[in-house]
Amino acid sequence: MSANAKDRPATASWEIREATAQDWPAIWEILEPVIRAGETFTWDRDTTEDQARAKWFKTAPGRTFVAVGTGRFDGVVLGTGELHANQGGGGSHVANAGYMVRAGYGGQGAARALCAYSLDAARAAGFRAMQFNAVVESNVRAVAAWQAMGFEILATIPEAFRHPRLGYVGLHVMYRKL
Template sequence: MLIREATQADWPAIWSFLRTIVAAGDTFTWDRDISEERARAMWLKEAPGRTVVAVDEDGTVLGSAETHPNQGGPGAHVANAGFMVDPRFTGRGVARALAAHVLDRARADGYRAMQFNAVVETNSRAVALWQSLGFEVLATVPEAFLHSEKGYVGLLVMYRKL
């Protein structure tokens, strides 16, 4: 697996799984019926943000991640990131590889920490992955996410120093 900077040419592959993941309404806080144009603007980051893709040896996009400052100005030294893996490729280490890459790149870019503002508490695979990579849960915002099947569930604020 290769992780590289995403290009505009990668967008159709990213969109094919991003729209499915967002529409499912169980792991991501975006509007479930987000337009392609809005999704592209939100996912394909401009500097100082970054967007990467994980690809296999054939160039198939397996997943993607985006990183950006969590806040502006005096809070810009803390990174934030989003991750999506094509459901056809889950369980193959794509998310872990993307996470390791993003953490290394954020550190190299001068960020001092990474914060996730909204990890759905019922997304046990993601929570376990982040905790295995040294993230801690700082808080749970009760009933802050309307899960498509489970109703109102909490959102976790997770943090890791870099």
């Protein structure tokens, strides 16, 4: 699946594909430090590997995917994402997604590529919009990336996230039509 031109990062050195069970060790290598740091995701910092796997791997119409490096990063899982319905029932037409990038590989466009992939996947699955429920306002790179991808901040819930270094910071609700 290729991203729409307006959603695609300027450069890419990876291939994004559906994740398999064999990808789990590499995905866990990405998720664990992010979860333990407790700075960007609302997951409990003591989430176990089994809990993380159950939470990250989605079933249809949701999906889990990976960005696998090419060229100088050949075969390295550089990032991962997951896509699912934000709500059930009457809200099931709005998607939600999350992304994590391997430590040391941030700022190279992998998160934007994962986002673009999920936007295409959401459109293909019949979702009409995508919503991020909890973008930590101190995660300024992510906020800027999602805004560049067409998301707008609908609201900021003050002091809704307890950051381990900064204390209580806001959580943005971000949205974009597909």
